[in-house]
Amino acid sequence: MTILVIAEHDNVQLKGATLNAVAAAAKIGGDVHVLVAGSGAQAVADQAAQIAGVAKVLLADAPQLADGLAENLAAQVLAVAQNYGHILFASTASGKNVAPRVAARLDVAQISDIIAVDSPDTFQRPIYAGNAIATVQSADAVKVITVRTTGFDPVAAQGGQAAVETLAAVADSGLTSFVGREVAKNDRPELTAAKIVVSGGRGMGSAENFKILDPLADKLGAALGASRAAVDAGYAPNDWQVGQTGKIVAPQLYVAIGISGAIQHLAGMKDSKVIVAINKDAEAPIFGVADYGLVADLFQAVPELVNAL
């Protein structure tokens, strides 16, 4: 049985999520191949070849693959799909965009956001915003899967020696064209990969007030996150959103500040190793999942915390 993992990258750098997807592939068992589809992406293929446990890297390099358009990327995966028993994507914006398109063309079900591999055909996945875990079995010939990255520890990025094989790129579908990209400026660690995450909620009160989290995040080397309420109120950019409809994180330490702890937020962070909540409302549901809770006004507690570190 051979497993294909679709690499997540920006044509220059392989993204960490790929390592988590390879880890899930290793749990399924079998030769692991990685597909790098991009433009000018030789460097990414070289990085993929060094991932521990990867047997072969397939590189499809063409301008129409530059921006990860779902139509072209799905067609590229389908071009080699018949060689594989499992096709794995990281459960990122890109993976979620493309995987169902591949599955539907193969006429197979797609298994979303797996958090554990029970056997090569049986997987666990969260449903109802993480309030239940479903164990599902697939009878399909090809299993198309997205992997929740926080469910699997990444494999080593170094130590492998896979050969890189070049594939013919599929033709441009002509259905979609890429117009532009607005990347949020961020010098901090990436939210989904950070060891420590500091998040603010509606309790922050304003976008200005959100800045009091900066020194705390700097001291801790943490990524900044936000609840949906804070994002909807315009206090924080939307790619900071942690929750069922935002990013799923599982850092070593998650500090929730001025966040009440709605179901939708908990779905995105309750697998964190240690959760700290700072909230002035002692009844807030966030204290139900927090390892350490501090009932205090955040505008006093946060500066105090910065000084104490």
Next chain:
Amino acid sequence: MKVLVPVKRVVDYNVKVRVKSDQSGVDIANVKMSMNPFDEIAIEEATRLKEKGAASEVIAVSCGVAQCQETLRTAMAIGADRAVLVQTDADLQPLAVAKLLKAVVDKEQPRLVILGKQAIDDDANQTGQMLAALLDWPQATFASKVEIAGDTATVTREVDGGLETLSLKLPAIVTTDLRLNEPRYVTLPNIMKAKKKTLDTVTPEDLGVDVAPRLKTLKVSEPPARSAGITVPDVATLVEKLKNEAKVI
């Protein structure tokens, strides 16, 4: 142009579901059901396109049990002109729904289908993409802005790290993200008007679609519970605990 909006009846987002003790599923008997929040955004967007003159007719469609009629009435109270219910008691998975929707699209010939990005019950995030694949139409998922001009849809999408904008040739599939719009409240007069709008019912057999589930759910279990935490009296204690007890800083 016609716009088709699939909507799903799901457990209300405020309900905390309980897993059944025999692990066969979650207990949804007697809990409040509502329209999936992302689908409300989809209906709102279609209605706004109609109000701007970009769409001529908005058709809501739902697949599932007879009670999905209520969800369709809500969609019509928001602004859909008429509705189609594909009625079945079968357990519908995203691939089956995508095939049913393809059959409806083949019949109704819309130029745009707007779906929610995911349903908050199965959290699959698949149906829109699958429908796009089956129709061989372009897709723009996780949309936060949609503009229609002639035969082109320009869609801004929420992706990891920011936003990206795509240009799609119509007909096309769009799935909604939270920030696309704020759905309007349904007013009583509009609820009354919605009762008079047409709601057609068909079955999967009428559409010639096999809806047999592909994935077998072996069990549904409670997520592992977190051990109870403690409340600390002050910041100094918190820092001490994090350093010496949890050893995370």
